[in-house]
Amino acid sequence: MTSEIEMAFAHPSARSEAMSPDVLDRISVRDHVVHVEIGAFQAERGTTQRVRFNVVVEVYPLADDAADDVDRILSYDCVTEAITAQLADGRLNLLETLAENIADQILVQPQAARVFVRIEKLDRGPGNLGVEIMRSRADAGQIGTALTVQPIVMFVPFGTMHNSDLGAWLDHFDVSQTPVILVTEAAPDQSPQCGDTLLQRRIDLLSIDQSACVLAAYDPRIQVVGSLTELDWGLKNHQISVWAPSKIVADVIEGAPERITDPMDMVQWFAKRLTASAVWGLGTPQQSDGAYEVNWLTEPPTDH
Known part of the structure; x- marks a missing residue:
């Protein structure tokens, strides 16, 4: 035997x-x-x-x-x-x-x-x-990372993190249990520069990760997430998440975003990858080319 x-x-x-x-x-x-x-x-x-x-x-x-x-x-x-x-x-x-x-x-x-x-x-x-x-x-069928909910992707520029409108929108998401994932950008002029393209791309992604942590520090309801599994869990449990992009973007072999330092390119790429239901932006409208028309939120919600 x-x-x-x-x-x-x-x-x-x-x-x-x-x-x-x-x-x-x-x-x-x-x-x-x-x-x-x-x-x-x-x-x-x-x-x-x-x-x-x-x-x-x-x-x-x-x-x-x-x-x-x-x-x-x-x-x-x-x-x-x-x-x-x-x-x-x-x-x-x-x-x-x-x-x-x-x-x-x-x-x-x-x-x-x-x-x-x-x-x-x-x-x-x-x-x-x-x-x-x-x-x-x-x-079979129990493995996978596809999101079970198509969320709203909301861009929060670095300069608007302290804006009182953000708190009002977080209250709105909290009360209405609207599925949302926040996306931010690197702090202006904070990314160190080097001569290696691959390392610079990594540095730029980590700079956005840092900004995601800064955003999460403004409100305890915001949780920093970096993987599709974490994102999916957060959506199913009505968690307000902010995306730290370094893991997902670094792991993509084909079709990764080319312009890491262009925040709206990152937002459009991320929304397309998640099949987001909509894309919102907080504050002053910015130019955005992509599949999603951005709904810019210049006033706080009126339903709370």
């Missing part, structure tokens, strides 16, 4: 076979190596490393003869496309998250019963560093 230790270090296909109470067909993609930017360490940002994927999918048998028809079976392309799609969706810190997302996408396929995903970093140590997960159809 195969030991648990042997199974722990066996290929996912061996684990799949040993763990199956019933014999199911399997398809696999083995030793699929891709250059990926991933990792939580600063040294892993701005560079790629080799990552190896091994995926085994247990599939339910078709009701009748597949008649050698590729359109009726779960193909290898389903696996490789899941890997490609999840790598393109945004930069991740953890292999665990990437494995979960790949498994979740594969399990959407009607024929998929269970999936084993092993991912290994090949360049981060003397050996291979990796994770392996197993997910079944019962687990």
Whole structure:
């Protein structure tokens, strides 16, 4: 009988076979190596490393003869496309998250019963560093970071943080439980300058993070949030959040905002990414090019 230790270090296909109470067909993609930017360490940002994927999918048998028809079976392309799609969706810190997302996408396929995903970093140590997960159809659909509520995105310029109108609008949001996420900008002339483009982009994002903390200090109802999961939780729990952009923007591989220092570009990009219901701005109207027309709030609300 195969030991648990042997199974722990066996290929996912061996684990799949040993763990199956019933014999199911399997398809696999083995030793699929891709250059990926991933990792939580600063040294892993701005560079790629080799990552190896091994995926085994247990599939339910078709009701009748597949008649050698590729359109009726779960193909290898389903696996490789899941890997490609999840790598393109945004930069991740953890292999665990990437494995979960790949498994979740594969399990959407009607024929998929269970999936084993092993991912290994090949360049981060003397050996291979990796994770392996197993997910079944019962687990599908429980992973994701899409917002459950389409909020109002409200731009609060740095100079209006102390404005009494902001307090009146916060009262309005609090009483009406209007889903809202505040966005601010870096303090004028406060971002240090350097000659490295990648580092300067990081500095500019962190400067906006600092402003978000300053804004939150004006009112205890405002909570600083930096991830989609936090944003979603805040919306579902009627929390007034202010966006600290460094994590979300730094993690985006394709389609990231180009002009970090243009606050209205950041607002438009963020609103589009969240599929916001509307975009508001506090104070003097500013020029804004994008999909959303900005509703500039020059007077406090009259409903409280």
